[in-house]
Amino acid sequence: xxxxxxxxxxxxxxxxxxxxxxxxxxxxxxxxxxxxxxxxxxxxxxxxxxxxxxxxxxxxxxxxxxxxxxxxxxxxxxxxxxxxxxxxxxxxxxxxxxxxxxxxxxxxxxxxxxxxxxxxxxxxxxxxxxxxxxxxxxxxxxxxxxxxxxxxxxxxxxxxxxxxxxxxxxxxxxxxxxxxxxxxxxxxxxxxxxxxxxxxxxxxxxxxxxxxxxxxxxxxxxxxxxxxxxxxxxxxxxxxxxxxxxxxxxxxxxxxxxxxxxxxxxxxxxxxxxxxxxxxxxxxxxxxxxxxxxxxxxxxxxxxxxxxxxxxxxxxxxxxxxxxxxxxxxxxxxxxxxxxxxxxxxxxxxxxxxxx
Amino acid sequence: xxxxxxxxxxxxxxxxxxxxxxxxxxxxxxxxxxxxxxxxxxxxxxxxxxxxxxxxxxxxxxxxxxxxxxxxxxxxxxxxxxxxxxxxxxxxxxxxxxxxxxxxxxxxxxxxxxxxxxxxxxxxxxxxxxxxxxxxxxxxxxxxxxxxxxxxxxxxxxxxxxxxxxxxxxxxxxxxxxxxxxxxxxxxxxxxxxxxxxxxxxxxxxxxxxxxxxxxxxxxxxxxxxxxxxxxxxxxxxxxxxxxxxxxxxxxxxxxxxxxxxxxxxxxxxxxxxxxxxxxxxxxxxxxxxxxxxxxxxxxxxxxxxxxxxxxxxxxxxxxxxxxxxxxxxxxxxxxxxxxxxxxxxxxxxxxxxxx
Numbered sequence: 276x277x278x279x280x281x282x283x284x285x286x287x288x289x290x291x292x293x294x295x296x297x298x299x300x301x302x303x304x305x306x307x308x309x310x311x312x313x314x315x316x317x318x319x320x321x322x323x324x325x326x327x328x329x330x331x332x333x334x335x336x337x338x339x340x341x342x343x344x345x346x347x348x349x350x351x352x353x354x355x356x357x358x359x360x361x362x363x364x365x366x367x368x369x370x371x372x373x374x375x376x377x378x379x380x381x382x383x384x385x386x387x388x389x390x391x392x393x394x395x396x397x398x399x400x401x402x403x404x405x406x407x408x409x410x411x412x413x414x415x416x417x418x419x420x421x422x423x424x425x426x427x428x429x430x431x432x433x434x435x436x437x438x439x440x441x442x443x444x445x446x447x448x449x450x451x452x453x454x455x456x457x458x459x460x461x462x463x464x465x466x467x468x469x470x471x472x473x474x475x476x477x478x479x480x481x482x483x484x485x486x487x488x489x490x491x492x493x494x495x496x497x498x499x500x501x502x503x504x505x506x507x508x509x510x511x512x513x514x515x516x517x518x519x520x521x522x523x524x525x526x527x528x529x530x531x532x533x534x535x536x537x538x539x540x541x542x543x544x545x546x547x548x549x550x551x552x553x554x555x556x557x558x559x560x561x562x563x564x565x566x567x568x569x570x571x572x573x574x575x576x577x578x579x580x581x582x583x584x585x586x587x588x589x590x591x592x593x594x595x596x597x598x599x600x601x602x603x604x605x606x607x608x609x610x611x612x613x614x615x616x617x618x619x620x621x622x623x624x625x626x627x628x629x630x631x
Numbered sequence: 632x633x634x635x636x637x638x639x640x641x642x643x644x645x646x647x648x649x650x651x652x653x654x655x656x657x658x659x660x661x662x663x664x665x666x667x668x669x670x671x672x673x674x675x676x677x678x679x680x681x682x683x684x685x686x687x688x689x690x691x692x693x694x695x696x697x698x699x700x701x702x703x704x705x706x707x708x709x710x711x712x713x714x715x716x717x718x719x720x721x722x723x724x725x726x727x728x729x730x731x732x733x734x735x736x737x738x739x740x741x742x743x744x745x746x747x748x749x750x751x752x753x754x755x756x757x758x759x760x761x762x763x764x765x766x767x768x769x770x771x772x773x774x775x776x777x778x779x780x781x782x783x784x785x786x787x788x789x790x791x792x793x794x795x796x797x798x799x800x801x802x803x804x805x806x807x808x809x810x811x812x813x814x815x816x817x818x819x820x821x822x823x824x825x826x827x828x829x830x831x832x833x834x835x836x837x838x839x840x841x842x843x844x845x846x847x848x849x850x851x852x853x854x855x856x857x858x859x860x861x862x863x864x865x866x867x868x869x870x871x872x873x874x875x876x877x878x879x880x881x882x883x884x885x886x887x888x889x890x891x892x893x894x895x896x897x898x899x900x901x902x903x904x905x906x907x908x909x910x911x912x913x914x915x916x917x918x919x920x921x922x923x924x925x926x927x928x929x930x931x932x933x934x935x936x937x938x939x940x941x942x943x944x945x946x947x948x949x950x951x952x953x954x955x956x957x958x959x960x961x962x963x964x965x966x967x968x969x970x971x972x973x974x975x976x977x978x979x980x981x982x983x984x985x986x987x
Contacts, residue, residue, distance in 0.1 A: 278808060278835070279865045280729045288868040294687050296694075307686050320680045320878070324673050328882075329847040330663050331650050338652075358714050358852075361871040369750065373636045374730060387872075394725065394869055452634060479634070491685040494877035496714075509635045512644040513750055515717040516743075521850035522676070522878050526684075 282396045289390040292594055301622050303613040304592040306432075306459070306569050308491035310543065310616070312526075313536035316492065319529035323521050332521035335511070339519075339528045343499055346531055347469055352504040355511060356519045356527070360458055360485035360498030363510070364426070365391055367481060367500075370510045371452050372397040372423050379418050379448075380426040381410070383433060383598040383607060385456065388426040397423075403602035408436040408563065410446065411602065423451040429468070430459045433596050433611040435565025437463045440471060447476040452506070455482045458498075459567035461489030461541055469501065478503045481510075488568055489537050490530040497527040544568050544614045551614065554624050558631050573609040577631055583610060585630050591623055638752045645746040648950055657978050659969040660948040662788075662815070662925050664847035666899065666972070668882075669892040672848065675885035679877050688877035691867070695875075695884045699855055702887055703825050708860040711867060712875045712883070716814055716841035716854030719866070720782070721747055723837060723856075726866045727808050728753040728779050735774050735804075736782040737766070739789060739954040739963060741812065744782040753779075759958035764792040764919065766802065767958065779807040785824070786815045789952050789967040791921025793819045796827060803832040808862070811838045814854075815923035817845030817897055825857065834859045837866075844924055845893050846886040853879040900924050900970045907970065910980050914987050929965040933987055939966060945982050 277284070292305035340351040347353075357363040364387065372378050374396030380388040382401035392399040400422070402415045408431065419425060425448050430437045447453045453476075455468045468482040481502040487493035497519065500510065530537065548570060552562040555572050563571040573579065583595035597608040612623070633640070648661035692712040700707040713719040720743065728734055730752030736744040738757035748755040756778070758771045764787065775781060781804050786793045803809045809832075811824045824838040837858040843849035853875065856866065886893065904926060908918040911928050919927040929935065939951035953964040968979070 276806060278727060278862070280725075280727060282729075283726050283865050283868055286868050289872060291687070291690055291872040294689060296689050302686070305687055310685065312684050316684070317680050321677060323850070324676045324680075324878075324882075328668050328672070328850040329666065330658070331647070331661055331843070331849040332852070333650060333652050334647055358876075359871065359873060361873065362714075365871055369636075370639050371634060371636065373638075373752075396729075450632060487687070493687045493873075494679070494684040496688070496873055496876035506634070509639050512639055512642050515715065515721055516645060516647040517715060517717065517849075517852055520714075520852035520876070520879060522680075523876060526680075 282393060286390070286393050289387050293592060295592070299590060301591040301615065301619045303615050303619065303623060304594040305493075306488055306567070306613045307493045308488055308540060308544070308568065309614070309619065310491055310540040312491040313530055313533035315529040315533045316526045319525040320522050323525045327521055331517055332519060332524055334516050336519055336524050339524050342528045342531045347501060349469070349472075349501065350504070352507060353501055355500040355502070355507045355514075356524065357498050357500065357514070358518050358523070359487070359496040360456070360483050361387070362514075362518060363483045363498055363500045364388070364454070364456070366510045366513050367424060367452070367454055368392060368395040368397065370513045376423040377418075377421050378424045378426070379422040381431065383601065384431050385426070385428050405602060408434045410438070410442065419446060419448050420450070422448050424454060425451065426454045426456060428456040428458065430463055430565070430567040432459070432567065432569070433571045433594070433609070434563045435567040435569060435571055436563065437566040444471055444474060444476060447479055451479065453480045455480060457482055458485040459488055460484060461537065462545065462568045463566040472501065472503065478505065481506055486527050486530060489541055490527070491540065492526065492530060495523045495526050497523040547617055547620055548614045551612065551620050551624075558627055569611050569613045571609055571611050574631060579608050579610055582627075582630060586623070586626055589626050591626055593623070638749060642746070642749050645743050649948060651948070655946060657947040657971065657975045659971050659975065659979060660950040661849075662844055662923070662969045663849045664844055664896060664900070664924065665970070665975060666847055666896040668847040669886055669889035671885040671889045672882045675881040676878050679881045683877055687873055688875060688880055690872050692875055692880050695880050698884045698887045703857060705825070705828070705857065706860070708863060709857055711856040711858070711863045711870075712880065713854050713856065713870070714874050714879070715843070715852040716812070716839050717743070718874060719839045719854055719856045720744070720810070720812070722866045722869050723780060723808070723810055724748060724751040724753065726869045732779040733774070733777050734780045734782070735778040737787065739957065740787050741782070741784050761958060764790045766794070766798060775802060775804050776806070778804050780810060781807065782810045782812060784812040784814065786819055786921070786923040788815070788923065788925070789927045789950070789965070790919045791923040791925060791927055792919065793922040800827055800830060800832060803835055807835065809836045811836060813838055814841040815844055816840060817893065818900065818924050819922040828857065828859065834861065837862055842883050842886060845897060846883070847896065848882065848886060851879045851882050853883040903973055903976055904970045907968065907976050907980075914983055925967050925969045927965055927967050930987060935964050935966055938983075938986060941986050942979070942982055947979055947982055949979070
């Protein structure tokens with residue numbers, strides 16, 4: 276007797292990066308921020324935890340939305356808080372993509388989009404990026420014409436590539452919605468995503484943001500979407516009533532109010548990113564220019580998987596990634612290295628120095 | 632141009648009970664626990680908040696699952712933690728019900744099941760309960776034979792009715808899954824749900840539990856499902872990678888470890904429930920025998936909606952509920968009153984005393 280939906284039966288679950296729960300690891304594999312969140316976050320969490328846990332949270336996160344709207348210079352009804360940016364990605368599928376409709380994303384990029392489309396029973400088609408991580412225009416024009424949802428992580432993972440506003444605006448599907456996944460947006464030199472929302476095509480764009488990276492709050496699970504209120508209204512119908520807990524709403528709002536803290540950590544990470552890139556190149560690696568809190572690196576003469584395993588044996592976790600079926604029927608593989616604290620990057624470089 | 636899925640376009644969003652965020656209300660409308668959670672919860676939250684917010688939580692909640700499994704005397708792979716029991720209800724739809732497949736629930740009961748089925752594009756059919764809240768057997772047999780998912784809240788809302796194991800076991804769909812929604816299970820005289828999991832039909836039963844009610848943690852958003860590992864495995868494929876944040880996982884585990892605290896609050900609530908029922912009957916109300924943390928009450932000679940509004944004008948919130956199209960083409964309406972602290976119930980009774 277078949278109980279599961281066939282789509283679920285067929286599905287291979289998305290595998291997130293390894294998350295050892297014990298200490299003692301140099302953890303450079305899931306793009307967490309190595310610095311702690313603003314002390315104001317802890318204060319806000321303690322205040323709510325000691326007084327309001329027994330009652331339901333505000334189902335629409337009024338106070339957080341007001342703070343985010345002020346920061347972005349939009350109205351609060353442009354904002355949808357979620358249980359991690361992942362939840363907003365799931366909601367986007369469930370709001371816009373009927374079974375069989377086409378969903379697209381560039382490749383290589385974040386593989387989760389494909390999993391979410393499969394769960395929803397949507398059709399999925401990869402847009403194969405050029406070897407230099409640029410868009411294969413006009414070859415991908417037909418996919419964009421036909422898709423209901425196009426996910427673009429900007430900056431992209433694993434490459435760290437940032438696509439400028441002109442490029443991105445040209446990719447908005449004429450009969451669908453562009454999702455600009457700005458999980459790493461705060462690390463880019465500049466983000467134009469909010470500006471695109473007030474352009475001619477802005478009514479078909481949803482920007483998603485995460486508190487996991489720049490705000491050092493991966494453990495809190497909080498993200499938000501920014502879009503025209505017409506789009507937000509539909510997504511809100513689909514979300515669970517109380518999708519965000521009282522602690523994350525308060526913690527995220529406190530984090531937003533401490534921009535200085537976030538920006539100081541961002542500066543440190545960008546400085547370390549530059550140092551890591553140079554040091555890797557000195558060791559013979561190729562490093563893709565990154566505008567995120569990680570770098571994508573390859574070595575012409577080394578086995579990347581073996582390097583990953585050798586580092587892991589020394590309690591240093593980086594992400595080994597392999598992307599078969601890239602443009603020109605090639606397979607790309609390499610290491611994606613999150614930007615840790617300076618001493619963690621030193622440990623990594625010391626280890627790599629003996630390995631290559 | 633149509634952007635939303637037609638199911639979403641058509642959908643009227645589920646409306647949760649009013650959640651005034653300011654103080655000064657006697658809030659008896661959303662079945663929250665009036666007593667604070669165990670102090671151990673706050674300790675656990677502070678410990679995690681000050682040390683592990685910048686890293687991702689354990690994606691499968693290993694430590695919580697171990698604690699829940701010990702309490703229930705099952706293996707940890709029988710447990711699925713979720714961002715509130717609501718998330719598990721959503722996951723059940725997304726795991727088991729394809730568009731067009733039949734989903735059933737008793738009526739009157741929790742209206743959210745219908746909304747979740749509509750979002751998924753599933754067909755939904757109400758099983759109209761008898762006026763005494765018993766099941767309309769054998770009239771509902773065909774619905775049960777044909778449904779892929781049957782949701783039964785036990786105890787039921789708004790009635791507080793508890794259906795015994797024999798009744799519930801006889802309702803397991805032969806070609807589908809029974810979901811026993813035990814959000815209020817801890818307030819029942821006894822719950823047989825875990826026993827049903829090891830019965831002949833146990834492989835087609837999922838029990839869901841919430842920390843919002845008995846554990847006083849509505850603000851934390853945490854619940855879990857218990858089911859055969861084969862079913863849990865499918866649901867886990869569909870859930871977001873990090874669906875539970877580090878604070879709720881640690882807080883819920885701490886709450887589970889303080890059974891004495893939960894049980895002491897439960898005793899207080901059950902005592903107050905008895906006192907409220909008697910006092911309402913003295914005022915001329917009918918009160919349905921309840922095994923939950925609320926009572927369903929009607930008055931033969933009063934307008935229930937007007938009573939609700941008069942109470943609200945005095946800053947006392949109860950839930951006015953109306954269920955059209957009940958068995959025999961009747962409309963049922965009445966007040967669902969959450970069991971608050973004794974002084975809150977006294978305020979309610981004083982107000983009602985002047986109103987009826």
